[in-house]
Amino acid sequence: MSQRPALFVTIxxxxxxxVAALPLVLPPFYxxxxxxxxxxxxxxxAWTILxxxxxxxxxxxxxxxxxxxxxxxLVEDRLSGLPVTLMLPVGLLVGGLACxxxxxxxxxxxxxxxxxxxxIAMLGVCxxxxxxxxxxxxxxxxxxxxxxxxxxxxxxxxxxxxELYLVAGVIVFLIAxxxxxxxxxxxxxxxxxxEDTARMLGxxxxxxxxxxxxxxxxxxxxxxxxxxxxxxxxTTDSVYRDDTNLNLIxxxxxGGLGTLFGPVIGAFMLVFITQVVLARLLDFHLFATGLLxxxxxxxxxGGVLGFVKSWRQRRRAAATVPAE
Amino acid sequence: MNLIAQTVADGxxxxxxxALAAVGFSLIFxxxxxxxxxxxxxxxxxxxxxxxxxxxLRIDPLLTMPLVMVILFGVGYLYQRFLIQYAVDSSAFGSxxxxxxxxxxxxxxxxxxxxxxxKNITPTYAFTSMxxxxxxxxxxxxxxxxxxxxxxxxxAALLKFSPLGRVIRATAQQxxxxxxxxxxxxxxxxxxFAVSAAFAGAAGIVIGIILPFSPADEATWTLNAxxxxxxxxxxxxAGALIGGLLLGVVSTLTAQYIGPSxxxxxxxxxxxxxxxxxxxxxxxxxxxxxx
Numbered sequence: 001m002s003q004r005p006a007l008f009v010t011i012x013x014x015x016x017x018x019v020a021a022l023p024l025v026l027p028p029f030y031x032x033x034x035x036x037x038x039x040x041x042x043x044x045x046a047w048t049i050l051x052x053x054x055x056x057x058x059x060x061x062x063x064x065x066x067x068x069x070x071x072x073x074l075v076e077d078r079l080s081g082l083p084v085t086l087m088l089p090v091g092l093l094v095g096g097l098a099c100x101x102x103x104x105x106x107x108x109x110x111x112x113x114x115x116x117x118x119x120i121a122m123l124g125v126c127x128x129x130x131x132x133x134x135x136x137x138x139x140x141x142x143x144x145x146x147x148x149x150x151x152x153x154x155x156x157x158x159x160x161x162x163e164l165y166l167v168a169g170v171i172v173f174l175i176a177x178x179x180x181x182x183x184x185x186x187x188x189x190x191x192x193x194x195e196d197t198a199r200m201l202g203x204x205x206x207x208x209x210x211x212x213x214x215x216x217x218x219x220x221x222x223x224x225x226x227x228x229x230x231x232x233x234x235t236t237d238s239v240y241r242d243d244t245n246l247n248l249i250x251x252x253x254x255g256g257l258g259t260l261f262g263p264v265i266g267a268f269m270l271v272f273i274t275q276v277v278l279a280r281l282l283d284f285h286l287f288a289t290g291l292l293x294x295x296x297x298x299x300x301x302g303g304v305l306g307f308v309k310s311w312r313q314r315r316r317a318a319a320t321v322p323a324e
Numbered sequence: 325m326n327l328i329a330q331t332v333a334d335g336x337x338x339x340x341x342x343a344l345a346a347v348g349f350s351l352i353f354x355x356x357x358x359x360x361x362x363x364x365x366x367x368x369x370x371x372x373x374x375x376x377x378x379x380x381l382r383i384d385p386l387l388t389m390p391l392v393m394v395i396l397f398g399v400g401y402l403y404q405r406f407l408i409q410y411a412v413d414s415s416a417f418g419s420x421x422x423x424x425x426x427x428x429x430x431x432x433x434x435x436x437x438x439x440x441x442x443k444n445i446t447p448t449y450a451f452t453s454m455x456x457x458x459x460x461x462x463x464x465x466x467x468x469x470x471x472x473x474x475x476x477x478x479x480a481a482l483l484k485f486s487p488l489g490r491v492i493r494a495t496a497q498q499x500x501x502x503x504x505x506x507x508x509x510x511x512x513x514x515x516x517f518a519v520s521a522a523f524a525g526a527a528g529i530v531i532g533i534i535l536p537f538s539p540a541d542e543a544t545w546t547l548n549a550x551x552x553x554x555x556x557x558x559x560x561x562a563g564a565l566i567g568g569l570l571l572g573v574v575s576t577l578t579a580q581y582i583g584p585s586x587x588x589x590x591x592x593x594x595x596x597x598x599x600x601x602x603x604x605x606x607x608x609x610x611x612x613x614x615x
Contacts, residue, residue, distance in 0.1 A: 057417070109600050116359055116420075120550060121599055124592035131589045242543070246424070253417060287432035293425030297411050297418045 005181070009174065016170045023159045035162045037271045039227060042169035043244070044251035044263030045176050046219035050212045051249070052258040053185060055192030056111070059245050060122030061220050063129045066240040067102055068095035068221025069228035070133055073145035080148075088150050091225045099221030100214055102129075107210045114195070123245060130240035141236035147229050161230040168226055172219050173264070179215070180260055188212055192258065254296060256305030265304050326458045331580045332573055333456075337465045339572020340565075341534065344472040345527035345545055346552035347479060347564040348520030354559020355496040355516045356404075358412060358419040362427040364545035366521050369430070370396060370528025371537050372438055375445050385445045386471060389529055393522040400521025405514040412513075427542060434539035444536040445529075468530040475526055479519070480561040492516055496559060551595055556606055566606050570594075 019038075023031045043061070051057040072091030076082075079090065106125055113121050133141035151160040179185045187208045190198035199205045228234050247270065252258075255266030278288050300307040349363045370392050377388040407426070411418035452463040483489035494502040495512045503509050531537060531545075548571070556567025574594060575587035582590070598606075 109596070113599055117554070117599055120554070121596050123547075124596050128589050128592050131586065135583065135585050249417075250421070253421060257417070283436070284432070286428045286435075290425040290428030290430075290432065293421050293428070294407075297422040297425070298407075301411075301418050 008177070012170065012174065012177075016166060020163055020166055023162055028156075028158060031158050031162055033271065033275050035158065035165055035230070036275060037268050038162070038165040038169045039223060040247070040251065040267035040271050041264045042165065042172045042223050043220060044248055044255075044267045045169070045172050045260070046216050046223065047248040048252055048258070048260070048263045049176050049179060049188075049219070050209075050216040052252055052263065053180060053188040053192065054209060054212050055258075056114075056209065056213070057119050057249060058122040058216075059119040059249065060124070060126030061216075061248050062240050062242070062244040063122070063126035064099045064103065064217045064220040065224030065227065065244065066126075066133060066236065067129055068099050068224035069234055069239045070139060070141070070145065071095050071098035071221075072225040073147055073228055073234065074139070076148065077145065084148055084150055085152075087148050088225075088229060091229070092222055095221050095225035096218045099217045103214045103217035104210070107213045111206070111209045111213060126240060126242075126245060130236050133240070134236040144233055144235040145228075146233050147231070149232065150229055157230075161226070164226055164230075165223075168223055172223070173260075175215070175219065177260055179212075184208060184211070250293070252303070254303055256303035259303075259305050262303055262305045269304070327580070330459050331576050333459045333461065335573035335576035336569055337461070337469045337572070338576060339569035340469040340472040341527065341530055341568070342548055342552050342571050343556075343565045343568025344475055344523065344530060346549035346556075346568055347476060347561050348522075348524040348527070349546075349549035350553040350556070350559055350561075350564045351479075351492075351516055351520045351523075353553055355492055356408075356412065356419075356513050358408065358423070359550075360520075361420060361424040361546055362430065363423075363520075363524060363549050364542035364547075365427045365430045365434075366396065366400070366524040367528040367531065367545045368434065368537060368539065368542050369399075370525030371445070371532030372434065372443075372528075373525065374529040374532055375443060378445060378447075385447055385529055385533055386467065389471070389526050392525045392529060396525035397518045397522040401514045401518035403521070404517035405510070408517070409510060409513065427546070431539050431542055438539065440538060440540065442536040442538045443532075445532040447533060464533055468534055471530055472527070475523065476561050476565055479523060482519070483561065488515065551591060554595055555598055563606065570606075 019034075022034065026034065043065075047058065047061050072095035075094045076087050076091050079087075082090065110118065110121050110125065130141075133139045135141070137143075149157065151157040179188070187198070187203045187205070190201075190203050191205050191209060195205055224239060228239065231238060251266035251270060252263045253266070254262075254270055255264065256262030273292065274285070274289065278285055281288065296303075302310065345367055348366075349360055352358055352360045352363075373392045373395065374385050374388045377383070377391060378385040381388070403426075408419055408422060411422040447464065449463045449467075454461055454463060454466065481489075483493060491502070491507055491512055492515070494505070495507060495509055495516075499509060502512075552564055552567035552571055554567070555570055556565070557563035571591060574590055578587045578590040
């Protein structure tokens with residue numbers, strides 16, 4: 001697939017068209033679930049640019065969802081005279097810019113930390129942003145922000161946001177794919193495998209890490225802006241969510257850490273399981289999620305893709321033994 | 325002036341309890357290199373067990389401590405030996421996820437058994453207080469602080485002087501070398517976990533006496549433990565004590581002088597700052613790779 005990029009892009013776009021047509025046949029509940037699946041997958045892929053490729057697992061990416069959403073919301077609020085069609089582009093621009101500035105400022109100190117310490121420092125960043133947002137009156141975090149309804153007349157809002165998430169998700173996916181196959185992606189991979197050696201061999205590790213961080217943050221922020229519009233009304237608690245922070249890691253681990261398809265598979269699976277399979281069992285929800293994690297770690301430590309890979313290797317090994 | 329002194333004193337009392345709640349987490353982090361995200365839930369298990377025992381046996385909650393510690397010692401040993409060890413063997417992230425999964429399950433079970441409502445343990449001396457110059461201290465808080473300090477000293481002595489402590493320290497420093505000298509590393513890991521769970525349970529009793537608690541608090545206590553450990557340094561009771569006191573004082577001072585909703589901001593700013601300046605923590609051991 002890396003040898004024939006045109007073919008790969010065609011396949012992805014064709015799959016996207018099929019997925020885009022699904023709301024025509026799906027009942028409304030599943031359109032909502034699909035929305036959430038694609039949104040989560042988009043976030044997971046954005047996260048994986050830093051967490052999967054470079055190995056810097058962030059535990060605070062909800063910070064960028066929140067900052068993006070609130071920056072966009074505050075500016076849209078001030079510009080309420082603007083035509084509704086311009087609202088989303090303006091919001092995306094402002095939200096993306098805010099995330100770029102925040103991440104570039106935070107990147108320099110935070111990226112000096114590694115492993116768990118990086119993860120927890122990011123959680124700290126997320127909590128600090130959330131509390132400042134909540135407590136400074138200018139930012140209206142506790143009061144909440146209204147977003148204009150941007151769905152064109154005649155479109156069902158649920159379907160409209162489904163398609164919007166899909167477009168955004170495909171773009172994020174293709175960006176991540178392009179990064180993975182570039183020299184930059186190889187550099188990130190070398191950072192994940194052995195940062196000190198990579199640096200010694202002349203990989204500009206600091207610059208690469210910072211770039212990956214900013215790209216990941218901006219993409220997350222853009223998805224956050226769309227998410228805020230789909231909610232219509234946000235407070236601090238609805239965007240800076242610790243369960244988002246955690247889920248982003250779980251998606252990748254569930255699908256396969258460091259791969260491109262892993263986060264997508266993981267997000268689809270987990271959202272489907274929690275929203276559809278467990279939807280009727282609210283009392284049982286935490287327990288089942290916990291059990292799933294425990295079983296996952298014990299049975300398939302490499303995620304779904306890792307499991308498939310090792311199963312294939314075992315089969316190949318079994319196939320070659322009798323031939324000797 | 326009085327207000328500052330009173331605030332600092334309150335902070336120190338709170339900090340002593342933070343320290344006790346974090347010391348087990350610190351031990352596991354230092355010896356096993358496992359981030360135990362189910363730590364907070366073990367703390368709460370201690371609190372709920374104390375609640376049950378003190379109500380059924382009609383004794384002072386602090387006196388249930390030995391019983392609770394023994395039970396959680398056993399639970400901790402089995403938990404590590406039959407669950408976490410497999411995750412440690414499989415991948416770097418595995419143990420974090422596994423402990424988180426266990427925390428979710430236990431959280432849910434606690435909601436079933438004890439309901440999601442706030443509970444608290446009320447000893448007979450709940451409303452007496454004493455004066456130390458201009459500073460007022462509740463009897464409850466003082467007895468809890470004393471219990472915390474005694475327990476921390478016991479743990480420090482255990483690690484420093486007993487044969488078990490020596491083996492634990494050896495495993496933390498050089499796992500391979502310890503194994504070559506005939507240490508059964510898995511057994512030591514499980515024992516470390518058991519000691520840590522016992523101390524978490526003891527901390528839970530103290531917390532249950534001072535503050536109301538509910539199953540939803542587990543995340544707070546895990547997070548607090550992490551902050552304390554990063555501030556103070558991994559793997560030593562003294563580090564946990566320093567980190568806990570610092571955290572307690574900073575959060576009460578912030579709540580008093582900046583605003584009641586800002587302790588987390590200052591706490592995390594302090595944390596990030598410290599990680600940058602001194603990543604191994606204030607009293608960090610050289611043997612623990614902290615970055």
